[in-house]
Amino acid sequence: MRFVTTIPPLHAILRSCTKLPATPESAAELSKEEEREVLRAVMTALYTTTPKDVITESLRTHAENLRRQQDAPLSSEDVVFLRLVADFPSDVGCWMVYVLNLVHLNPGEGLFLRDSEPHAYLSGDGVEIMATSDNVVRAGLTPKYMDVQTLITMLTYNSGGLAEAFRPAQEFCEKDHAVVQRYRPTPDFPDFSLYRVALRQTVDADSPARATLTLPTFGIGIVLTGGVLVNDRVAVRGDDLLVTPQVVVELQDASLEALLFIASTNDL
Numbered sequence: 001m002r003f004v005t006t007i008p009p010l011h012a013i014l015r016s017c018t019k020l021p022a023t024p025e026s027a028a029e030l031s032k033e034e035e036r037e038v039l040r041a042v043m044t045a046l047y048t049t050t051p052k053d054v055i056t057e058s059l060r061t062h063a064e065n066l067r068r069q070q071d072a073p074l075s076s077e078d079v080v081f082l083r084l085v086a087d088f089p090s091d092v093g094c095w096m097v098y099v100l101n102l103v104h105l106n107p108g109e110g111l112f113l114r115d116s117e118p119h120a121y122l123s124g125d126g127v128e129i130m131a132t133s134d135n136v137v138r139a140g141l142t143p144k145y146m147d148v149q150t151l152i153t154m155l156t157y158n159s160g161g162l163a164e165a166f167r168p169a170q171e172f173c174e175k176d177h178a179v180v181q182r183y184r185p186t187p188d189f190p191d192f193s194l195y196r197v198a199l200r201q202t203v204d205a206d207s208p209a210r211a212t213l214t215l216p217t218f219g220i221g222i223v224l225t226g227g228v229l230v231n232d233r234v235a236v237r238g239d240d241l242l243v244t245p246q247v248v249v250e251l252q253d254a255s256l257e258a259l260l261f262i263a264s265t266n267d268l
Helices: 008-014 024-028 032-047 053-068 076-087 092-098 148-154
Strands: 170-174 178-183 193-200 210-214 219-225 227-230 233-236 240-243 246-251 257-264
Touching: 008 032, 008 053, 032 092, 032 148, 053 076, 053 092, 076 092, 178 210, 193 210, 193 246, 219 227, 219 233, 227 257, 246 257
Parallel strands: none
Antiparallel strands: 170 178, 178 193, 193 257, 210 246, 219 240, 219 257, 227 233, 227 246
């Protein structure tokens, strides 16, 4: 919320929001419920602004201000904003870089997002797994239709932040040649969990890297790098396969390392 009161073009759009904090300091003193009300007011003001030229002009003005800025380095959010506005010069979603959390994940890290939480993937490669869903509501950075009324109504406006979203991997097999990590949502989401299996060649060629794991039920796997034997079935980069609950993954002789993801349910 600190950016909402410090970026003039953004603040100009939101000045009709009576709940908007006057300063970043006062924003930090809001209760969780007050933060939720402010977030709803901010999203409503941004996404219902008319005419749409107002959004386009505000984005252009802020981009020009950033390009002229010399007295201080650009923030990470500013850098991302400039990249987004270059691709989507009239898209209100560009402002979300200052409303949502900007997160840089390292290999092996993950986030769990509940339904009705806004999010966007900006760069890099990642594995996404979803619970059963029959609907996607878009909030920007796309030429596709945005159902603004549904969007404003459905969002949780949860300000809990990364403490609730970050899910460290549970490492239950870690050796010199194999690391198996499991990512799980909270127990009230039985739909999925995700296993990351990383293997690398051992010194002993007669003893290839191997990992054994037990899934809650059947799973679907995909090989991202290298080649493996999964329950004695050969699988190489790009292959997907159905696996039984008892899984043995072994590095193929020709591969120095391999990375495999397996999706299954959460514990039932």
